Structures are given as C-alpha cells and as structure tokens.
Amino acid sequence: MIGILRIFYGAEGTRPGLVLTCLLLAGIFEGIGLASLLPLLSLAINDGAGATSPIIGYVDTALGWVGLEPGLGVLLLLVVGGIVLKCLLTMAAMFYVGYAVAEVATGLRAQLITRLLNVRWGYFTHQPVGRIANAISVDATRSGHAYLMAANFQxxxxxxVVYSLIAALVSWQLALAALALGGTIALSLHVLVRVSKKAGRRQTERTSELVIYLSDALSNIKPLKAMAKAGKFANLFDRKIGQLRRALRRQIVSQYALKNLEEMLVAMAVGVGFFVAISNWNVPVSQLLVMGALLFQTVSSVGKMQRQFQKAVLLESPYWSMRKLIDEAEVAREPNPGSTVPTLEQGCRFQDVSFxxxxxxxxxRVTLDIPARGLTVITGSSGSGKTTLTDLLLGLYQPLEGRILVDGIALSEIDLQAWRDIIGYVPQDLILFHDTILANVTLGDPRIGEEEAKQALQAAGALDFVEAQPEGLQSIVGEKGAKLSGGQRQRIALARALAGKPKLLILDEVTSALDPRTERDIxxxxxxxxxxxxxxxITHREAWTEIAERTYRLDGGSIELVKDGRDFKRPA
Structure with a gap:
C-alpha cells in the first residue's frame, strides 16, 4: 500500500493536495445526504424510527442551529443536494486526475529521455536498446494508469470512511459489523491481490525482455532473411511469449475472481442480516432500509477499495521500473568539470595516453600531434584502436594514463559540451533517422537552415543525387537510410558533420562504401x-594518405609517424 500512496503523493507534475481536498469535500457532502436519508424516510412513512435512532436527533439539532425545520422539503433537499455536490466535486477531482495521468506518463518519458541524452557513453555499451524503448512506449503509459488507479484508491x-461514520451515527453496532464483515472478506480474498501484484511484475519483466529481443531481431533482419533464419529465429520468442501469456492470464483471472467473490459474499452477508433483523428484532422499516443500505455500501466500499488496490499494484511495477531506469541514467550522468571554452587554434596532442x-x-603510451588547419590520417589494422583514439578525443572515454591536450590545455579542463559543439563527426557505423534528408543533415539544430544544408551536401558530394530525388531535401530516407545506397548514406552523414561548420572534423572510414571516383571528389x-x-x-584508403599532411600508423597499441607534415607539399 505504501508504494501506491507514494505514486499518488510523490509523482512529479501533479497536485495531490487539490485532488484530496475535492475528494474530502465530496465525502462530507455525501455524508450529509446519507445522514438526512433516515429522517426523510421516517417522516415520509411515519414509522416511529425517531424514537430508536440517534441520527435523527443529530439531524434535528444540526438543522435547529441554522434555523431550519426538519420538514420533508428540507430533508429532501439535503439528500439530493448532498449527492449532487458529492458527484460534482468528485468529478472535478477526477477531471484533474485525468490531466495528472497524462502529466505522469509524459513527464516520465521526458525525464528519461533528458537523462539518457546526458549519460556517459559507456552506459550505452551495456544497456539494451529494447529496454529503453519498452520503458518509453509501454511502461510510461502503464505508469500513468497506475496513478489513475492510485487516485481511485483514494x-x-x-x-x-464516510459510510462507516454514517453507519456509526445510525448504530455503532452496525458500523462495527460492517467494518468487521468488509475486513473479513478483504482478508480472505487478499491472496488474489498478491497474485495480481506478482502477475503485474512478471508482465513488466516479460514485456521488456520481449521488446529487447524484438529490437535486436529487427536491427539484424537483413542477415536473418538472407540466411533463411527468420522463421527459425522466431522460436526464440516462443518462451518469452508463453511466459507473458501466463502472466496475463493470472492477472485477468485474479481481477474477475476478486470482484465476483466479493459481490457474492457481500450479498450473502446482507441477506442473512436482513433475515435476522426482520425475524428477531423489532426494527422500524425506514431504519432497516437505511441500515441495510449503509451496511451494503460500507462493505461494498471496502471491496471496491480492495479492487482498486489490486488494479494499482498490478500497474505499480512499470512505474517503479521507469523510476529505476531514470535513477540509473542520473547516476550515469556524464561529468563535465571543465569550464574553458576551446578555440582550436594550435591543434590537439595525445601525450603518453594509455587506455x-x-x-x-x-x-x-601513445603520443601524437594533430595540427590545426590540416589533414591528419591514422591508419592501422582492424581492432588496432583507431576508433578508440577518436572516442578519447571526443571525451567519450577518459585515458587511464597520460593527457589529451587542446591548444595546450588538458581536455579535462575544457567545457565538454563547448568542445563537442565545434566538432563534426562521421562514425564508421553510421545511422540515418527515418526522416527527411534535411532533418538528417540538420539534426534539429535551429542554426542550420536549408541553404546551409545544401552547402554541406555540396561539399559532401551529395547535392546532385539529393536534388534528383522526387521530393529533394524533403525525401524520406527510410529506416536507417534503407532507401539509399551505402555510398549515399555516407555522403549524407558527411554533410551532417559539415553542416555546423566545425573547427574539427573527425572522419572514421567515411569513404569505405564509395567508388574511387566519388572518393577522389570528396x-x-x-x-x-x-x-x-x-x-x-581514420582510414586505410590510399586516396586519403596521398593528400594527408601527417600520417600515423597504429599497431598493437603503439603508434608510428609515417608521414611528417614538414615534408608535405599540398597539391595545387
């Protein structure tokens, strides 16, 4: 129960105090209406209930304080007005809850995305993308519903509480009986709540595992289809789907079993109570009707409270799963202790760097220099550490030993975001977004307009084929750029890096998919x-080493200078 209350009172972007105030006022007005019901019935049928029930005396006294006579019209107005005001206030509270549900679901998504965009690079190397996708798409929505169930629980x-108080005013024995009966039924059926909670937790876990598997499969669908493994690979999903199916079955069965068993037990208990009251006790009809209604409502409200609690615990696990992922991302936030704004006027230097x-x-213990305003090439066999060098220069990793200097200032003393803001980067494993060519070039940067994008595409040798597309810059590239050839994707990725007019351009095998002529042009x-x-x-292509001012070869963790810029003569 504590977890449910923490969701209601602790979810960000909500106002639980406002909701609770409206609900409390609604309860008060409902109590006024119910308290007026017995004297209204007694007055209407004149059965003498006023002599045996203290609640009629309480109502008469309260009306006397405000100068009203307990007549039929006044009592009827109190009953109807109390119920109407209760409904209006409850509706107002739940109307705001509807907004809060949307706020919880979208707020959790926004928090997670913001934190993920600021975590250190190493976090993503061991984090399944499917887990993040499932959290943003499925868990966030279910978390919003968890807040709704928590509000309904309130x-x-x-x-x-209201029904119990009114029952106590009619008869304290009735109130104790109703609470005892409701509590007994709730305790006897609590095992179904535990089943639901366990099923909800398993549903969250199994759904996440399934989405992780599916995300990996779709990312590798081409080789799966090429080797006729797609159908066979589907066998790996069967166990996950089977586990999810069992969790969903337990969830539905426990929900409906709880509801119907509660109604059955309540009906039996109220029926026995009516039989005993009519057969053995001389209870006035109006009092018997009100007591029966209050008994039924009180016991039923305990049952409803338990059912809402069951629904809330069923949806509790995705909310806390989201919170856990958000907290993990916050802990993995990338540090940025530096404050110096880089200019890159002299160049970069690796000084005895080990990793x-x-x-x-x-x-x-790698030492190398990258002079400003020049082309430096690093070659080497696959796995020799070339990409690691660029990752260190980007600040994605920190050296175990040595320093990386920019204009003689240690990279650890430089504002990391300001440093990356002057870098254009084209990775070896480039990915395009399922969006327009323009969006893939600008990446949402408001400083880059359509004209700047065209200039970057021209420099990357991509403008001709882009303008030949049916919709030009507005053409959709497809999932991961699937509508384009490998060479076209590389040129758009290069244009993306050039669009911001960087001071440092890092290219990792940027022309590996291009024909020799296009490569020479680029x-x-x-x-x-x-x-x-x-x-x-970073390349092994001869076209680059020919124009490089300085070339290094990386092998076995050590680096060798094979071409010195002092001997270089730039082609005319």
Missing part, C-alpha cells in the same frame, strides 16, 4: 576544407 478510502577496455589494453573537397579546418581521418 476515492474508495474516503467513501469507506584499456575491460582489462584489455588498447593503447599503450577527398578533394576535404583537402580544400582542411586549409581552414582541422581534419582527422
């Missing part, structure tokens, strides 16, 4: 750009 708590991945040393463009821009290219 409604039922207040209703139970290891999970204990495996990749770089061993090399010529990059060579011209390097007169005003620092360019670092």
């Amino acid at each position: 409604v039922n708590i207040i209703q139970t 290891a991945h999970v204990g495996d040393k990749v770089l061993d 090399c010529r463009n990059i060579d011209a750009l390097s007169r005003d821009m620092t360019v670092l290219a």
Whole structure:
C-alpha cells in the first residue's frame, strides 16, 4: 500500500493536495445526504424510527442551529443536494486526475529521455536498446494508469470512511459489523491481490525482455532473411511469449475472481442480516432500509477499495521500473568539470595516453600531434584502436594514463559540451533517422537552415543525387537510410558533420562504401576544407594518405609517424 500512496503523493507534475481536498469535500457532502436519508424516510412513512435512532436527533439539532425545520422539503433537499455536490466535486477531482495521468506518463518519458541524452557513453555499451524503448512506449503509459488507479484508491478510502461514520451515527453496532464483515472478506480474498501484484511484475519483466529481443531481431533482419533464419529465429520468442501469456492470464483471472467473490459474499452477508433483523428484532422499516443500505455500501466500499488496490499494484511495477531506469541514467550522468571554452587554434596532442577496455589494453603510451588547419590520417589494422583514439578525443572515454591536450590545455579542463559543439563527426557505423534528408543533415539544430544544408551536401558530394530525388531535401530516407545506397548514406552523414561548420572534423572510414571516383571528389573537397579546418581521418584508403599532411600508423597499441607534415607539399 505504501508504494501506491507514494505514486499518488510523490509523482512529479501533479497536485495531490487539490485532488484530496475535492475528494474530502465530496465525502462530507455525501455524508450529509446519507445522514438526512433516515429522517426523510421516517417522516415520509411515519414509522416511529425517531424514537430508536440517534441520527435523527443529530439531524434535528444540526438543522435547529441554522434555523431550519426538519420538514420533508428540507430533508429532501439535503439528500439530493448532498449527492449532487458529492458527484460534482468528485468529478472535478477526477477531471484533474485525468490531466495528472497524462502529466505522469509524459513527464516520465521526458525525464528519461533528458537523462539518457546526458549519460556517459559507456552506459550505452551495456544497456539494451529494447529496454529503453519498452520503458518509453509501454511502461510510461502503464505508469500513468497506475496513478489513475492510485487516485481511485483514494476515492474508495474516503467513501469507506464516510459510510462507516454514517453507519456509526445510525448504530455503532452496525458500523462495527460492517467494518468487521468488509475486513473479513478483504482478508480472505487478499491472496488474489498478491497474485495480481506478482502477475503485474512478471508482465513488466516479460514485456521488456520481449521488446529487447524484438529490437535486436529487427536491427539484424537483413542477415536473418538472407540466411533463411527468420522463421527459425522466431522460436526464440516462443518462451518469452508463453511466459507473458501466463502472466496475463493470472492477472485477468485474479481481477474477475476478486470482484465476483466479493459481490457474492457481500450479498450473502446482507441477506442473512436482513433475515435476522426482520425475524428477531423489532426494527422500524425506514431504519432497516437505511441500515441495510449503509451496511451494503460500507462493505461494498471496502471491496471496491480492495479492487482498486489490486488494479494499482498490478500497474505499480512499470512505474517503479521507469523510476529505476531514470535513477540509473542520473547516476550515469556524464561529468563535465571543465569550464574553458576551446578555440582550436594550435591543434590537439595525445601525450603518453594509455587506455584499456575491460582489462584489455588498447593503447599503450601513445603520443601524437594533430595540427590545426590540416589533414591528419591514422591508419592501422582492424581492432588496432583507431576508433578508440577518436572516442578519447571526443571525451567519450577518459585515458587511464597520460593527457589529451587542446591548444595546450588538458581536455579535462575544457567545457565538454563547448568542445563537442565545434566538432563534426562521421562514425564508421553510421545511422540515418527515418526522416527527411534535411532533418538528417540538420539534426534539429535551429542554426542550420536549408541553404546551409545544401552547402554541406555540396561539399559532401551529395547535392546532385539529393536534388534528383522526387521530393529533394524533403525525401524520406527510410529506416536507417534503407532507401539509399551505402555510398549515399555516407555522403549524407558527411554533410551532417559539415553542416555546423566545425573547427574539427573527425572522419572514421567515411569513404569505405564509395567508388574511387566519388572518393577522389570528396577527398578533394576535404583537402580544400582542411586549409581552414582541422581534419582527422581514420582510414586505410590510399586516396586519403596521398593528400594527408601527417600520417600515423597504429599497431598493437603503439603508434608510428609515417608521414611528417614538414615534408608535405599540398597539391595545387
């Protein structure tokens, strides 16, 4: 129960005090209406209930304080007015709850996305993308519903308290009997609540696992289809789907079993109570009707409270799963202790830099210089650590030993966001978004307009084929750029890096999918750009080493200078 109350009172972007105030007022007015019901019936049928029930005396006294006679019209107005005001206030409270549900669902998504965009790079290397996708799409929606169920739980708590108080005014024995009966029924059926909670937790876990599997499968659908493994791979989903199916079955069965068993037990208990009261006790008809109604409502409200609690615990796990993921991302936030704004006027330097991945040393006391406004190329075999060098320069990882300097200032002292803001980067494993070519070039940067995008596409050798597309810059590239060839995707990725007019351009095997002629054209463009821009290219292609001012070869964690810029003569 504590977890449910924490959701209601602790969810960000909500106003539980406002909701609770409206619900409390609604309960008060409902109590006034119910309290007026017995004297109204007694007056209407004149059965002498006033002599045996203290609640009629309470109502008469209260009306006397405000100068009203307990006549038929006044009592009827209190009954109807109390119920009407109760309904209006409850509706107002739940109307706001509707807004709060949307706020919870969207707020959790916004928090998670914001934190994910600020975590250190290493966090993503061990985090399944499917888990994040499931949290944003499924868990966030179910979390909003969890808040709704928690609010409904509050409604039922207040209703139970109101019915119990009115029952106590009619007869304290009746109130105790109703609460005892409701509590007994609730305790006897509580096992179904535990079943629902366990089923809800398993549903959250199994859904997340299924989405992780599916995300990985769709990311690799081409080789699966190429080797006729798609159908066979589906067998891996069967166990996950079977587990999810069992969790959903338990969830539905426990929900309906709780509801119907409660109604059955309440009906039996009220029926026995009526039989005993009519057969053995001389209870006035009006009092018997009100007592029966209050008994039924009080016991039923306990049952409703339990059912809402069951629904809330069923949806509790996705909310806390989202909170856990948000907290994990917050802990993994990328540090940015530096404050110096970089200018890159002199160049970058790796000074005795060493680095290891999970204990495996990749770089061993590497020293190299990347002069400003020039083209530096790093070559080497696959797995030699070339990409790791660029990751270190980008600040995605920190060296185990040594320093990385920018204009003689340690990278750890530089504002990391300001540093990356002057970098254009084209990774080896490039990905395009399922959006327009323009959106893929600008990446939402308001500083880059359509004209700047065209200039970048021209420099990347992509403008001709883009303008040949049916919708030009507004053409959709497809999932991961599937509507384009490998070479076209690389050129758009290069244009994306050039669009922001960076001071440092990092290219990781940027022309590996291009034909020799296109590669030479791009090399010529990059060579011209390097007169005003620092360019670092990771490649083994001869076209790049020919135009490089400085070339290094990385092998076995050590680096060797194979071409010195002092001997270089730029082609005319």
